[in-house]
Amino acid sequence: MTSPLDLLAVPPTLLALGEPTHGESAFRQLRNDAFMSLAERGYRSIALESDRAAGLTVDEFVQGSATVTLDRALADGFSHGFGAAPANRDLLLRMREWNAGRPASERLTFHGFDAPLEIEGAPSPRRYLTRVCDFLDLDRSAEIDDLVGDEARWSDPAAIWEPGRSIGRTADAQRLRVLADDLLTELYLQAPLRREGWQSAFAHATSAVAVLRYHAAAAAPLAQEVRFARLAGVRDALMAENLLAIRSAEAHRGPTLVFAHNTHLQRHSATMTMAGMDVSWAGAGAIVASLLADRYAVIVGSLGSSPALGIEAPAASTYEGTLQQDGILPRYVRASDVPAAERRTHDYRYFPLDRAAIAHADVVLHIPTGVDAAVLADRVLALPDVEQTVASEANGSPEGSWGDRFFHVGPDRRRPFATIVEHDVPGFDEASQLDRPGVFRLNLDLGRAEFENLFGFPPEAFEEHRHEFDFARLDTLVPHPGYARYGFGSIVMPGPQLLPEVDRLLAHAHARAVDRHRRATRRASDPRH
Template sequence: MATDIKDTARSVSAAAVLELLPDRPRLLALGEPTHGEDSLLDLRNALFRQLVEEEGYRTIALESDCLRGLAVDAYVTSGATDGTDGADRLDEVVERGISHGWGTSAANRALVRWMRAFNEGRPADDRVRFAGFDGPLEISGAESPRQALTALHGRLAAHVNPALLSCTADTLDRLLGTDEQWTDPAVMYDPARSVGRSPEARELRLLADDLAALLDEQAPLLLAATSREELDLARLHARTALGLLQYHHWMADTSPARLTRLLGVRDRMMAENLLALADRGPVFAYSHNSHLQREKSTMRMGGDPLEWWSAGALVSTRLRAEYAFVATALGTIRHQGVDAPPPDTLEGLLYEQLPEPPCLLDPHRLAAHLGTDLPTTRVSPWFGYAPLDPAHLGTTDGLIFVGNLPKTP
């Protein structure tokens, strides 16, 4: 078995990944088992460059705020036309445009810098694009729906017969109230503090639903009056407004289903954004394994086990063979207390038998080698690393194994 596994391992490259697949997917997803490690992001960057230069991919989508990501996309695409190198703005754009605190990452800055340089002098339809596909939220809380809802209303008001609009901008402003009441961090631990089920929030959900429906009904008008880009942007604001209001609704819930519903709403928002991006061309998506896998995702929060369908599982039901998922597994993260994996785990088997550089494996061949006697699922001593479940090999299209993860400088 050792020889077989070693013989199936290949160097990681875009071409090698695509050779594992029957067809080039519209959405190629690469998962990571832990956040905040630049060496994994460097590997991501190298794969994306190869996908762009050799395979015609033109969009990268990260687990980051979909609205904040618009600033990064504007920065990387404007380099082809504004005649400046933009070096003085890079740090500010990345820190503002990539959420979850990852805007300070050197690897993320390198990605954005490369994208802008690649776009220099290229026509608009050949430029690489940046997108965040997460909602404006984290498990600990969510943004106010103000930005998305008022942007949606404004785009409709600029082109649609005013008599068709179900409310005015002033009405939305009154119902939204202060942003602080939506973003109060104490809500995560005290649902009673949430405004997500207030009379105003209920009315906002009805108005958001009506505005989103009106956008669909008036899409030909907006397309003729503006552009496909502007119509797609309006749809992004509609999805985000609806999703945020639903998220806040469940933030106010006091039932045992609260956390599961919050996780489900978030991943459904992710899935909707990924599907919209895939409609405009092949996309390379990067996120945590748990958001991209086809299997049900699990985690513990407050001691309770939670299960929900991930964005990858939802997208896969729509795109089928046009969705591909490549997982990443690790041997050690010693700076986080994750030492060599036990030999009876999948990571332990790979750690003992594969060479040090990152290796790409075919999970289906690996599963065939293992047979029915699957290795034990590894237990991580650090909450920030999620080991790979060996039972998921059959629904994974590629597996990248990184033996030892160096500490990010």
């Protein structure tokens, strides 16, 4: 793929890569490839739409910490449930591998840039204030506990709908805002004496301020439509503040890639339907763009179809349909080269392109289709004379394999040339972690010669090389963790950019199966056998 940097007139210091939906893994998978390519060109940090303070745990792992495990980084270091995304696991491992043995100036840093809240509510500031006090050696826990009180006061779900239920403008909340501001001042005063850990304490202090601001906005006695727009705007303003702080910290090391939903990164106003009301506000991208000018560049994400989300191919008259007509592979396109078209029908699964999105973007990343097990199965079945067996209770397959697909040529079912599986086999084949939601694996009969050509060693030498492979990594051809010795390879969740190589390997495995079938047929018809 063309690098997006080659399509930009001015190299940015903050490059935004947007996705039109959080539900299509292909965007995260391509994001990983894009960031690692950008690292080769001097980028040194990535910022994701996730809690900034929590992200400090992720960065500890990325920097090589022996005390923060991958599981902990994924469980504690992401908000919005994003730690469960398989592509985020891969991102952390790839960053950690890059950092190993490199000097500080070349190491990659992970940041979250969201505030610790959801649109429908925010927690209390207790743990953030306590963390700052611990750093400053201040004992104000009794005061904080007294002002915060019962956590239920802060997490009342009705507060988003009824300003009077929000704690945000009570005397206790006002005193906590003063306390948070005082702690920020003290942090700056102590900076010359406490450099180690200062950035972490600062992130927690600003997180405390953020949740208190959000609670105050929730308590504002405004008309519902105005209030929702205000809440969305406050969240994006907090995001923008975090992005600017991240850029300040990273300025001496290199540019930053930021990845989030298009609505948070676009230069023009964001719009959304909330509770039946159309609301509009300035997103983080609009705020940052106004301050950074051409140091900020925007790539908006565009999606053709997504089997995972039930989104079908776009009409040819739409923006996505226009982009779809130029090939099956993901690609970057200058926004100025995208012709005028119709807006696709909008639903909750996907935010489509429109004229404003194109006009205010620098580049468009279009992904023609997401890839799931059914999409791959269709590609296999398009090959001549292929038959599919789907494991089920009806055909006597073990329950743990139900839904797995096996592809054959001819009547011999003992050796499929390809399989698509979605389950681990306990005690035998668990290395790919197929028990993760939505994860599947394509397995291919490569044969001895192609196996050795691809991996540099013959199938029988696999055990000597097993330690070299991460069998759970997406988009990566690896030896099959259980059947490598028979010449099988596998790919976990191949993304759309990998489809040409998938097709090549499928054709190779299919040709081997056809040849086996022909030889078996000749032997069966030979009277000497």
